[in-house]
Amino acid sequence: MRPNYVLGGRYRIVKALGEGGMANVYLAHDLILDRDVSVKLLRLDLRDDPHTIKRFQREGLAATELVHPNIVSVYDVGEENGMQYMVMEYVKGMDLKAYIKKHFPIPYQEVINIMEQVLSAVAVAHEHNIIHRDLKPQNILIDENGVTKITDFGIAVALSENALTQTNTVLGSVHYLSPEQVRGGMATKQSDIYSLGIILYELLTGTVPFKGETAISIAIKHFQSDIPSVREFDPRIPQALENVVLKASSKRPADRYETVTDMANDLETSLSPRRASEPKFVPNSEIDDGETKVLDPAALHSQVAQDEDPLTQKKDDTPPVKPKKKRRHRRRLRYILLGLAVILLAAVGLAFWLGRPQSVTVPDVSGLTVNEAQQKLSDNNLNTGSIKRQSSVDIKKNLIIKTSPAAEQTAKKNAKVSLYVSTGPRLVKVGNYVGQSYTRSEALLKAKGVTVRRQNESSNEVPIGNVLQQSIENGQRIDPKNTTVTLTVSAGQRQLQLADLTGKSKAQIQRYATRESINISYRYKYNNRAKDTAIDQTPGAGSTVREGSTVVVTLSRGKKPVSKSEPKIEDFNVDVDIPFEASSSSSSDSSTSNSSSSSDDVNTVQIYIRDHDHDYKTVYKQLTIAQDTQVSIPFAVASGKNGGYKIIRDGKVILSDNNVTKNSH
Known part of the structure; x- marks a missing residue:
């Protein structure tokens, strides 16, 4: 596959990444979603095998169901000119x-x-x-x-x-x-x-x-x-x-x-x-696989002995050669020996019965404290062995989970019984994920068995996809089975669709701008509409803008006067530098941290102007700054007159000039 070839009308091949047993892998660029992807093309020698093609397609489609941060995502499966391909997430590493x-x-x-x-x-x-x-x-x-x-x-x-x-x-x-x-x-x-x-x-x-x-x-x-x-x-x-x-x-x-x-x-x-003291794992004995077995020599000797024992041999019909008296003597001796053997076996059995250790049943002590369990074992003629601790979801901390031997099993009298004590649920430590990628943070938490919940929130400071805050503090230990960690993720600056501001008064427009956190810049034209009524806006109604954007609104100056004595209006701009003032808490924080300003460390300022179209009764513009900022203020001043401006922060005038003319700045 040559570079720059566009597969499926969408994926532009960039370069080859490698060759595998089933497919060749290429780096490609998704022209629609503007992202890099990996493309796998089924090998040439397998493209004529309908069974392999069918499996490739079916398994590829099945893999698209697997959505997990530790599984490479499959985006698409297709065919072009007999080439079976699969489009996947590109992992750089x-x-x-x-x-x-x-x-x-x-x-x-x-x-x-x-x-x-x-x-x-x-x-x-x-x-x-x-x-x-x-x-x-x-x-x-x-x-x-x-x-x-x-x-x-x-x-x-x-x-x-x-x-x-x-x-x-x-x-x-x-x-x-x-x-x-x-x-x-x-x-x-x-x-x-x-x-x-x-x-x-x-x-x-x-x-x-x-x-x-x-x-x-x-x-x-x-x-x-x-x-x-x-x-x-x-x-x-x-x-x-x-x-x-x-x-x-x-x-x-x-x-x-x-x-x-x-x-x-x-x-x-x-x-x-x-x-630390765990024994080495040994699997169960292998089952009989039909392999050749060797006879037990002991069993073989036993069979030979049995064959040679006259007691086990078949009686012959031939009359005995020896006299009857000798045969009766031999029979009597056999009975005596048999009786002695029975007596001996009975004696051995009785000795074994009398000498065997007495057995007791291990009581169920689960759910008891260690002291209670030890007392119950003692009451049943059993001693306490080792005490081991392990986590448990069902048994509360410091209570007995189980014993070894287990409850209801038989044990020798005075035998030692090991106790397993609950340490409570297995706790995992939560790290600090603020500022990190949500994808990585979620993967780290899920690897520990923690359920993760995502919620999005707009942010001007934190990049899209990074964690703004977490519901569980850094370093805290939690039960992953019963605790959900909520990660608040940055969705970037909030976006909004602009309302239609035409026909609105200046006061209405200013209230809208304050509510939606946007800035308004005013221009003026003579128009038949009432003075200070919006006649145009840029961007237009329905446009999508981010918080903090500036919208230019053109207001009506009213009807153009017909009198020839009407003074000439001069339009000009005045550039003003507005200083940023950091809060005292932010100043102290900055001395101990290299992090950027928090979202609360901003200044909100109002600009008032006085000219042919404005007076100090209404706000000309309100804006939010996080650093020293220069603004350009437009003035419309009649010949021989002057204008003025006041800039207010926290109710205090920080800048003003009441003698603004075209030539004064």
Whole structure:
């Protein structure tokens, strides 16, 4: 695709960004919305495959439903001259593979922050029953603000179908494929979780767990070899953090996390000191896959012994050779031995029964205080073991959540029972988002599980899209399950549609200007309408203007006099510099802060003029200034006469001149 080619009559190609297994990626400019976008074009060798085209279109349309700050938005899907294309959000930054290479080693907390954003995005996709199937660092982008975004939801299915038949293509993906995908099985949500576990492994070690010369050799290792220990690579990695890798990348899907949210919750507390003594995760025993089994030698010897025992051999019909007396003696001896064996077994059983420890049932102490639980355990002949603390949404702080062994289970008399005490809901710390981009702030809060609400408000000082204020103060800890953070976002200067001012009096126009925070500049013409009645305005009625804009209104001077003795009117302008005066609170603030003036640190001034058309009874103009400002005041003065002006701030005259003539300024 050559530069400057306009795709779909809308997207102008700027340059190539890269080539992938399914599509080529280009930077383009949306000519309608005036923004940069990414365009993916299905590869030439796949454009004649109707099945791939159908999947590409269907999955692309499905991806447009995924609206999340950590998912690259899909704007459009189309076709032109047999070219299937997808238009997506352009993310200026690098993919996670390049980020790891550039920044490794990455601090553990930053690793968790990156993974929490990725997990949040995948969770939303799974809620829509969309499985990515090709999660890998190359499909995860990090923009210049550190926000992580997942891409390629639209072509993941098609790619998975071509994976193991395109060796050069799959080599970048097979490092992250789950064992069930490698075997040709259907991908599930647990398959995405496996890939996420491998990505976490690479973030912690800087490399993938399995390597090989071919895609097939790597694939075989996924279902035959154990995941190498990340703690052997870096012993400082907490065991709890390694356990997240091990559980997510278990061979059997049943041993992995049930949902992405479960993985995110486990990952969030993996650096907690309370999990410092956590044992290494070991998956459940593998099920019987039909492999060849070796007979137990003990069982084999037992069978041989049984075959050799005369007591178990089949009786022969041949008459005995020995005399009957000897046979009766042998039978009597057998009965004696059998009786002694029964007596011995009975004695052993009685000794075992008398010597066995007595068992008791563990009582249910959930919802009790520690002291109450200890007393109840003692009443049931049980001792208190370790006391562990963990967060709980349902159990109030300092009350018992559960025990180990669990309630109603059987335990030996005087055994130790561990208590799990609630620390209350898991609290997260709210940062300072004022002045930051709403998109980034929302992503950071949602990564912590916080519900975010947006409301817009006009602002002359804060750029559009940045946060003006937040409902929860910086540093405050909240329960993300029950607290919503409201971010007030700048919508820029307020805009309004101008009313039709023609026919209005000067007083009416001034009241309208004050109410809508606009400035009025007056001009005068002779007209048949009554004096000081508006006959024209610029911009016209219905025009959209911002707060603080100036609207020029032409007022009538009344009918033009017919008397030849009417004095000549001279029109001229006088430039006046109005000084800005900062408030005392703003002055003190400025000595300790480099921030710009607040929205309250402004001056409102009124200008009165006296000339042929005005007197000091009405305001000529009112304006708001935030710095020293120069204004140009128009005068219409009869020959031989003079004019004047007064500028008032806070009820005090700050500037005045009562002898204004054309030649005096």
